[in-house]
Amino acid sequence: MTREHTVRSYDEELSHLTNLIARMGGLAEAQLDGAVQALIKRDSDLASRVIAADSKVDEIEQEVHGFTVRLLALRQPVAHDLRMIVGALKISGDLERIADYAANVAKRALVLNQIPPVKPTAGVPRLGRLVQEIVKEVLDAFVEQDNEKAVKVWKQDEEVDDMYTGLFRELITYMMEDPRNITACIHLMFIAKNIERIGDHATNIAETIHFLVQGTPIRESRPKGESILPDPSQLAKDN
Amino acid sequence: MPIASEAFLQQSGRAMTGTSKVTAKDVNVYYGDKHALKAVSLDIRANEVTALIGPSGCGKSTFLRCLNRMNDLIEGARVTGLITLDGDDIYDYSLDVVQLRARIGMVFQKPNPFPKSIFDNVAYGPRIHGLAQSSADLEEIVVSSLQRAGLYEEVKDRLSEPGTGLSGGQQQRLCIARAIAVSPEVILMDEPCSALDPIATAKVEELIDELRENYTIVIVTHSMQQAARVSQRTAFFHLGELVEFGDTEQIFTNPQQKLTQGYITGRFG
Numbered sequence: 001m002t003r004e005h006t007v008r009s010y011d012e013e014l015s016h017l018t019n020l021i022a023r024m025g026g027l028a029e030a031q032l033d034g035a036v037q038a039l040i041k042r043d044s045d046l047a048s049r050v051i052a053a054d055s056k057v058d059e060i061e062q063e064v065h066g067f068t069v070r071l072l073a074l075r076q077p078v079a080h081d082l083r084m085i086v087g088a089l090k091i092s093g094d095l096e097r098i099a100d101y102a103a104n105v106a107k108r109a110l111v112l113n114q115i116p117p118v119k120p121t122a123g124v125p126r127l128g129r130l131v132q133e134i135v136k137e138v139l140d141a142f143v144e145q146d147n148e149k150a151v152k153v154w155k156q157d158e159e160v161d162d163m164y165t166g167l168f169r170e171l172i173t174y175m176m177e178d179p180r181n182i183t184a185c186i187h188l189m190f191i192a193k194n195i196e197r198i199g200d201h202a203t204n205i206a207e208t209i210h211f212l213v214q215g216t217p218i219r220e221s222r223p224k225g226e227s228i229l230p231d232p233s234q235l236a237k238d239n
Numbered sequence: 240m241p242i243a244s245e246a247f248l249q250q251s252g253r254a255m256t257g258t259s260k261v262t263a264k265d266v267n268v269y270y271g272d273k274h275a276l277k278a279v280s281l282d283i284r285a286n287e288v289t290a291l292i293g294p295s296g297c298g299k300s301t302f303l304r305c306l307n308r309m310n311d312l313i314e315g316a317r318v319t320g321l322i323t324l325d326g327d328d329i330y331d332y333s334l335d336v337v338q339l340r341a342r343i344g345m346v347f348q349k350p351n352p353f354p355k356s357i358f359d360n361v362a363y364g365p366r367i368h369g370l371a372q373s374s375a376d377l378e379e380i381v382v383s384s385l386q387r388a389g390l391y392e393e394v395k396d397r398l399s400e401p402g403t404g405l406s407g408g409q410q411q412r413l414c415i416a417r418a419i420a421v422s423p424e425v426i427l428m429d430e431p432c433s434a435l436d437p438i439a440t441a442k443v444e445e446l447i448d449e450l451r452e453n454y455t456i457v458i459v460t461h462s463m464q465q466a467a468r469v470s471q472r473t474a475f476f477h478l479g480e481l482v483e484f485g486d487t488e489q490i491f492t493n494p495q496q497k498l499t500q501g502y503i504t505g506r507f508g
Contacts, residue, residue, distance in 0.1 A: 003506040010505065076464055078491045081504045215493030 010075055017067055017088050018143070024060040024092060025139040028099040031057065032135060032198060035105035036128035039191065042113045050106035057099035064092040080212070087212035091142065094201040094208075098135065101194040101201075108187045118184040119174055123167040124192055131160060131199045138202045141209050150209035153202060154222060160199035161225025167192045168228045260285040260455040261306060261343075261425060266320035268301050268310060275301045277479045278320075283425075288447060288456040290470035290487065292463060294507065297476040299459050303427050306457065307343040308336055324425070341368055344418035348430040350410030352402030352417075357394050360402040360413055361385060364421035380420055388416035389446050408439020415446060419454070426450065428458040432465060444469050463503055467491045475499045 005011045031050055038047035068089045071077060077085050134156055141149035171185045171192075203222070210218045261283040268276035276298045283289050283306075291299040301310070308329065310316040322329050329339055341364070352360050361381045364370075371377035381398075385391035390412040394405070402413050411431060418426055428447070432440040447456060447469050460466050466473050467487060474484040475498070483490065483499040494500045501507050 003501060005505050006507060007505060078463065078467070078503045079494050079500050082492065 020064050021088050021091055022143055024095045027057050028095045029135050031099045031102035032132055035102040038106055039109040040125045044110055044113045047106040047109045051103050054099055054103040061092045061096040083212040087208045090208050091205050094204045098198045098201050101198050105191050105194050108191050112187050118181045123170055124188055127163045127195050131195050134199055134202045138205045145213055147210055147213040150206040154206035157199050157203045158223040158225040160196055164192055164196040165226045165228050258285055262323045264321040269317045271315040275479055279481045281484050285455050286451055288451055288470040290466035290473045291459045292466050293476035298479040299476045303429055303459050306427055307340050341421045342423055343425040344423035345427045346414050346418050346431050348433050350414050352410050352413050356399045357402045358398040361416050361420045368421055384416040384420040387419055388412045390416055408435050425455045430459055
């Protein structure tokens with residue numbers, strides 16, 4: 001929607017909401033980057049800064065909540081405006097979770113920095129970089145209201161699933177090789193899981209963008225990567 | 240006049256929910272040289288509330304007035320196309336317009352009670368149409384109409400007092416009682432709440448929702464929220480054309496036309 005409202009202050013409020021989400025997204029993205037860097041570089045200072053900064057994301061989420069409720073009450077939005085406001089509310093929830101997971105990665109990085117490193121595993125940073133890229137893309141798609149970009153991100157989650165499953169197997173192998181690796185590997189496993197969950201939230205955001213641009217949910221089914229869990233229908237057959 | 244299609248001819252009697260009660264096909268209205276309504280076709284379903292929205296001068300009131308031939312009263316107004324009620328052409332030369340207006344009642348923007356008692360306001364229609372066999376009959380019609388209009392409890396002790404002494408909201412409900420006293424099938428409402436306060440508006444809206452069970456309602460409103468609250472289907476008019484017509488839910492969450500989106504979100508030039 002490029003045309004302006006007759007009531008200009010309404011436009012200003014909607015763009016303020018978009019800016020809040022963009023700012024929150026930027027922060028969440030930086031948190032994820034910081035957490036991954038703290039892990040790769042074994043940088044405890046950085047990890048601590050990431051943990052401390054999580055509250056900033058929570059604050060913006062509260063601001064988004066208050067502001068959307070106000071817009072709903074005072075403007076009674078409809079059509080694209082309504083979808084935009086409800087979408088912003090949902091996206092802020094996803095971004096808050098993304099930042100939470102990033103903070104958890106940083107906490108585990110702090111623990112890992114206290115113990116000797118396990119075999120160099122390139123898998124976790126690689127997964128981190130892929131998910132960072134996805135989060136960046138989905139935030140661009142939001143700012144540009146670019147549905148095609150959002151759908152592209154949505155499909156990329158398959159790659160994240162595959163990479164996570166690969167890591168899961170790799171870490172199990174290390175643990176079996178030497179039980180002294182277990183503590184580090186379990187933390188790495190949780191880190192990988194957290195990053196994978198961040199990818200899922202980015203996927204949610206992509207779905208919300210599709211809804212707010214098109215007014216309909218994405219109809220096709222999402223390509224799913226390899227899972228670490230067996231197919232339940234297969235289990236039923238085996239029994 | 241175009242010939243009625245087979246589908247129109249097949250309909251007869253009171254329509255059921257979901258079926259068309261009133262159908263407009265390729266309706267044009269001219270006021271002298273002014274082309275006020277351009278090739279409008281739409282189906283008004285039985286027992287539903289259909290809202291007509293659009294900026295001033297878009298043709299929505301003109302369209303509403305076509306439905307009970309109120310435009311006949313305007314000099315220089317010319318209507319072409321086909322409008323049917325239960326499949327019968329309402330512009331047919333043999334049709335009795337007074338009878339038509341008994342079947343298609345109307346409520347106006349400004350409450351306009353007659354300068355008569357509350358009782359006589361409601362009794363007026365049944366009297367001239369000879370709907371009551373006795374005074375007891377007439378009283379029953381008046382009481383039940385006032386009850387259905389949600390007004391009876393407020394006025395039962397002063398039925399002989401002038402209708403003009405009621406509050407604005409009560410007067411409007413009195414006009415609705417007067418409209419339903421002649422057992423219409425369709426009720427047309429032209430901005431019925433624009434002169435009412437929010438509480439009186441809420442009462443009328445609640446009434447509209449109740450009346451839907453027995454009547455087919457077409458409402459013109461400038462309040463988008465009102466259209467969203469009371470109607471099942473919404474038609475958006477602009478410059479005499481029907482731009483979009485669909486389920487109210489869809490019109491207000493995901494309109495298909497840019498013009499509709501612009502209007503309902505307040506981005507109209």
